[in-house]
Amino acid sequence: MTAPLQRLGAASLNVFAKLGRANLFLALALTGIPEILRRPGLLIRQMYVVGVLSVLLIALSGLFVGMVLGLQGYNVLSDFGAEESLGVMVAASLVRELGPVVTALLFSGRAGSALTAEIGLMKATEQLSGMEMMAVDPMKRVITPRLFAGILSMPLLAGLFTYIGIYGGYFVGVSLLGVDEGSFWSQMQAAIDFREDLVNSVIKSLAFGVIVTWIAVFEGYDAVPTSEGVSRATTRSVVYSAFAVLGSDFVLTALMFGE
Amino acid sequence: MDNSRIVEIWVGVFVAIGLGALFLLAMEVSNLAEFREQKTGYRLLARFSNIGTLKVRSPVKIAGVTIGRVAAIHLDPEQYQAVVEMRIQPQYKLPDDSIASIYTSGLLGEQYVAIEAGGSPEFLEDGDEIEITQSALVLEELIGKFLVKTTEESGPKE
Incomplete structure (x- = not known):
């Protein structure tokens, strides 16, 4: 009779315990900031792994997303004789939503899963405990640089994605389908506000950077130190990141663009 | 290394x-490039009895060329008129007998303030008001007028 209730209670306690561990983990990781200021080499090394190696994927995805937006938008808009608004449609959807969101999803698949697997394996092979033995704080040495590399890389990658995406839409719309070039850009510039759209887009991508990297490094650090545990943690990292990004995107959009 | x-x-x-x-x-x-100009421009006011769907940041045009933006819209609580504050780029000077109207770009497009320059030698300055205005056309009102007219025309015949 009380067994289902007990299971529910135990499950909720587990969730809360994990949330608590995740927050303590973040607080501890933030205490490593002086360390990365003193030794920026650690951060730069991780920015290479997390950021530079993601550029090609992000750039190509941005190009194709922009080209698809150009094609689909043209088909719908030409029904209303409003092809000139293609620039607005492509730019608004990329700047406000697709840029930050799709970049965050790709980023969690490309970089987040790698971070989780790497840290999880470090834990499974007892490299983290080894560091502690040598009086090196693995938090400051391993976690903080990876966390900040992810947070700093996300807005840059999202900006790149958006910019290339708009040129993808431009290529399809203006070069292939013959939308007027002047109105493509001028209507876009008239509709996209610097403060309302662009700054909010950067804030969004920064928030997603925090979410995705935080989940990735925490799942790695919290993984059961076996090969199965690491594989599960990697899956969880990508799945939770996707949920968290899409869910928080709704909240952020409601706060930024809701009236 | x-x-x-x-x-x-x-x-x-x-x-x-x-x-x-x-x-x-x-x-x-x-619109960052325009953003700076927006701050440097001078302000003009205009009163309309109906502004339709005019919004803050809607363009202000003269002969189809955008010369400024709507900066603020508020209601005059005594006369129940909309007061539209516009920022005009400083290189454009407008005669003080200019007419401000609210038009729609295209059939379904957004609304904007169109200004027809007058012939007066005096120019409007910062904070001045455009006296002659023409409100937005509201589709329902037009249809209403049209219906009234057609019923009046067909009425006495029968």
Whole structure:
């Protein structure tokens, strides 16, 4: 009779315990900031792994997303004789939503899963405990640089994605389908506000950077130190990141663009 | 040593590309260039009995050329009229007998303030009001007038 209730209670306690561990983990990781200021080499090394190696994927995805937006938008808009608004449609959807969101999803698949697997394996092979033995704080040495590399890389990658995406839409719309070039850009510039759209887009991508990297490094650090545990943690990292990004995107959009 | 130099160079390239993309987005895609002009322009006021769907940041045009933006809209609580505050770029001077109307761009497009320049030698200055205005056309009102007219015409015949 009380067994289902007990299971529910135990499950909720587990969730809360994990949330608590995740927050303590973040607080501890933030205490490593002086360390990365003193030794920026650690951060730069991780920015290479997390950021530079993601550029090609992000750039190509941005190009194709922009080209698809150009094609689909043209088909719908030409029904209303409003092809000139293609620039607005492509730019608004990329700047406000697709840029930050799709970049965050790709980023969690490309970089987040790698971070989780790497840290999880470090834990499974007892490299983290080894560091502690040598009086090196693995938090400051391993976690903080990876966390900040992810947070700093996300807005840059999202900006790149958006910019290339708009040129993808431009290529399809203006070069292939013959939308007027002047109105493509001028209507876009008239509709996209610097403060309302662009700054909010950067804030969004920064928030997603925090979410995705935080989940990735925490799942790695919290993984059961076996090969199965690491594989599960990697899956969880990508799945939770996707949920968290899409869910928080709704909240952020409601706060930024809701009236 | 050499390896870490290469890593640093690539990270430098990555950061430069990312910041460059954000900068170009600001300059090419958004209205940042116009943003500065908006602050330097002078203000004009106009009263309308109905502004339709005019919004803050809607364009102000003369002969189809955008010369400014709507900066603020509020209601005059005594006369129940909409007071539209516009910012006009400083290089454009308007005669003080100009007419401000609210038009729609295209059939379904957004509404904007169109200004017809008058012939007066005096120019409007910061904070002045455009006296002659023409309100937005509301589709329902037009249809209503049309219906009244057609019923009046067909009425006495039968």
